[in-house]
Amino acid sequence: MPKFYFEDFAPGWTIELGPRRVTREEIIGYAARYDPQPMHLDEEAARHTMLGGLAASGWHTCAIMMKMIADGFLLDTASMGAPGVEEAKWLKPVRPGDSLTVRGSVRAARASQSKPDRGFVTLHWEVFNQRGDKVMTLTCPQMIQRRRAGAA
């Protein structure tokens, strides 16, 4: 049974997740499977790219963050899915050995007009490395079931 419903995600809600260490092996493993660009795949080749050394695919950072979000609260939430991404920014490289923390906050929340069983929450995510550098931000709408369908 879910612990959290739409009503629990009002503006002001925040969460801190992690830290989560990122290894060289998983950076290369993800890249080989899904984003085989030299800066994500091979240390020597990466030195000659704009990133100046091996760094995680931006999509890999999204995936790591998603796992932290799922384990952190989403699996305990009456989520009805996410229709997409409003915006994502890859601000700094994520390096082998980096330890990531994620900070989430609610930007907006509104009950659905047409479907009384649910509401829409806009979540804003910031990812930091162990030095406090912001490496990524993500803004995502999330559909969440209401605890009391149709209540005011």
Added chain:
Amino acid sequence: MPKFYFEDFAPGWTIELGPRRVTREEIIGYAARYDPQPMHLDEEAARHTMLGGLAASGWHTCAIMMKMIADGFLLDTASMGAPGVEEAKWLKPVRPGDSLTVRGSVRAARASQSKPDRGFVTLHWEVFNQRGDKVMTLTCPQMIQRRRAGAA
């Protein structure tokens, strides 16, 4: 040596990639690692969710598309990276056995004002399944090296 530079990505440029078949095993494998929500992880549990059956994580669809883009032309392009995502929409579920094709087009292209060696291209991506349903769209800026730095 790259084959494609900024000058090659004018509005009107299009590309078709795929088909690429998505298996049940990889849907579950990705979900276990990065997005362990029931609708991505377990057929029986997925039947009771809003997706009505097992479907790939939206982030997994992004990853599959990224690999098709890399293999399709990006590894032959003088890419200088992507600063993020302007917008992504997950429109329909991607099911086990689906065969995905990707259509890309250039929305906008402009040379950098401050850095004469590069330009910015806004790429729009659409992903279709074997029935022609549009399952996802993505709009992404891409930084690409100019063939002739500073030329008009």
